[in-house]
Amino acid sequence: MFSVVFPGQGSQKIGMAKEFFDKFEIVKKIFKDADDLLELPISKIIFKGPEDELNLTENTQPAIFLTSYAIFKVAQKEFGFNFDKSRFIAGHSLGEYSALCCFGALSFEETLKILKNRGKSMQDAVPTNEGSMIAVLGKDLSVIEEIVKKNNHDCYIANDNSPQQVVISGLKKNIDLFSQDLNKLKIKNIKLSVSAPFHCKLMKKATENMRDKIMNLNFNKINKPLISNFSAKPSMSGSEIKDLLVSQIEGRVRWLESIEFMITEGTKNFIEIGPGKVLSGLIKRINKNANIKSLNSEEDIKELNSYV
Helix, strand or coil: CEEEEECCCCCCCCCCCHHHHHHCHHHHHHHHHHHHHHCCCHHHHHHHCCHHHHCCHHHHHHHHHHHHHHHHHHHHHHCCCCHHHCCCEEECCCHHHHHHHHCCCCCHHHHHHHHHHHHHHHHHCCCCCCEEEEEEECCCHHHHHHHHHHHCCCCEEEEEEECCEEEEEEEHHHHHHHHHHHHHCCCCEEECCCCCCCCCHHHHHHHHHHHHHHHCCCCCCCCCCEECCCCCCEECCHHHHHHHHHHHHHCCECHHHHHHHHHHCCCCEEEEECCCCHHHHHHHHHCCCCEEEEECCHHHHHCHHHHC
């Protein structure tokens, strides 16, 4: 039994999906349609950069979705892989939208536009350079929660990614103090290259701006349970998923719990669809016996049927 997962911000790199673009007409059309819909040369930004433009959240989010969607369509249409055999779908933050679109709940057009809006809203929620995020390595969630509570620097747990990786959000001045505290405790932490402090209450303005936009999305029936970042539980209800997508903006990404749930429910193999192998690495740390296949090349797709 396999489940399908889609990456989020931080997986982007210049040139992603270029191999697929060069070889498959379906990908050329997808990228041209995206340029036209966004009235922005998003394909040029993806393939040529510059990097700081790709890393702008309002560009990163549609760009990662576009890459994931293109790879999914190549696997499905060009190689005939049957994703309907999957048990669950999930995505890390913006990856939830990729999952919903690829599995028919949202149209390509709406997904692209909502992610452009979502990215800009999250980027603008806190003034530029005032927010920050760090990844804390080598300690589990309970240890980090206790340090956050004790040190009281107004920092927030944004992502519970794996048993050894927790991500913290906050204003830069508070994150710097928290990082100093961690260094004193000899706990490794790494500053992330992000433009805002995601998945915490500092995203309140983004939630307010996105609520109506999300609620007005046209949801089709979804035929696979989505494991929500916010609840770490399955949902197939359009109205419920909309509520979860709103809550997700300020809410913690419960990735560890989500993967553990899927494994408990029988998932033995995972397919990661999108740029890079970030989720594959996290899943392996969550359960060393899990099998993960990342789709980053035509060769990866050719191997799919023997994998599952």
